[in-house]
Amino acid sequence: MNTTIAPTCTNEGLSVSVVVYRPDAAQFAQTIESLATACDTLxxxxxGVPVHLYIVDNGGFDDVAPALDALRVQGATCTVIAGHGNVGYGRGHNLAIERIASRYHLVLNPDIDLARDALVEAFAFFDAHSDVGLLTPRIGDEQGEMQYLCRRYPTLLDLFVRGFLPSGARNFFASRLARYEMHDAINERDVVWDPPIVSGCFMLFRTDVLKKLxxxxxxxxxYFEDYDLSLRTHDVARIAYQPAVRVLHHGGGAARKGNAHIRMFVSSAFQFFNRFGWKWL
Known part of the structure; x- marks a missing residue:
């Protein structure tokens, strides 16, 4: 079942896709409210810039209408895509991506809060850099600390230490993790060109680049669908980390979400390394 609140925009503006599966209703509403505020600033x-939101319901989200009120007030239009079951994160976003005809498309997690000026800063950066096809923001956590979610190409050891070791044990691998997470390059001030891998919690694309991919x-x-898409993006466009675009991320790692997530993480990691090449240590 697809519920269209208003027609989608064409060839201009911004489209946004959010995939949800049994979401925290309060957190989702907070994400949509922050998106509405950022759209108002934009x-x-x-x-007159059009904004269209696609909510892809992979299951367990019964009533989206209250969360969308703030966005509708700002003049954005919305489509709910539902009834397809839990098809996964990437396939869920693809259900929206195959429909879009915007200039820019934002892949957004339902646990992200956008800064008020995030979209204004992002659009200005795209205007100034025509070769950039994908932008990733400065991502903070609930304590105000930076999350280093840009990545260099991982090894199996990097993934195991980062995803599954307790914090005390991770201290023994601090320098290794810092390199993997690009602590030497990512900061609050400087644009970083072409980070190898960026996080799928907020991926702002030129739509023509995303369609080409x-x-x-x-x-x-x-898991790892964002690693895969990042690496493929380098073949057709540049990627930029722009710290003037700021978001807050409420998410957590696979190991803290239970055995099912661990199994999915391992399965996706196996597929990723089979495609792009294995690195062990």
């Missing part, structure tokens, strides 16, 4: 800077590889159910 419309003040660029009057055919969106996410649907063979990943959950």
């Amino acid at each position: 419309r003040s800077a660029r009057p 055919s969106g996410f590889d649907p063979r990943y159910f959950l």
Whole structure:
């Protein structure tokens, strides 16, 4: 079942896709409210720019209407895509990506809060850099600390230490993790060009680039679909980390989400390394 609140925009503006599966209703509402505020700021800077949100319901989300009120007030339009079951993260976003005809498309997690000026800063950066096809923001956590979610190409040891060791044990691998997470390059001030891998919690694309890549590889159910898409993006466009674009991330790692997530993480990691090459230590 698809519920369209208003027609989608064409050839201009911004489209956004959010995939949800049994979401925390309060957190989702907070994400949508922050998106609405960022859209309001964008419309003040660029009057008339169309914004269209796609909510892809993979299951367990019964009533989206209250969460969308703030967005509708700002003039954005919305489509709910539902009834397809839990098809996974990447395939869920692809259900929206195959429909879009915008200039820019934002892949957004339902646990991200956008800064008020995030979209204004992002659009300005795209205007100034025509070769950039994908932008990743400064991502903070609930304590105000930076999350280093840009990555160099991982080894199996990096993934195991980062994802599954307790914090005390990770201290023994601090320098290794810092290199993997690009602590030497990512900061609060400087644009970083072409980080190898960026996080799928907020990926802002030029739509033509995303279409050229055919969106996410649907063979990943959950985890590593953003690693895969990042590496493929380098073949057709530049990627930029822009710290002036700021978001807050409420998410957590696979090991803290239970055995099912651990199994999905391992399965997706196996597929990723089979495609791009194995690195052990």
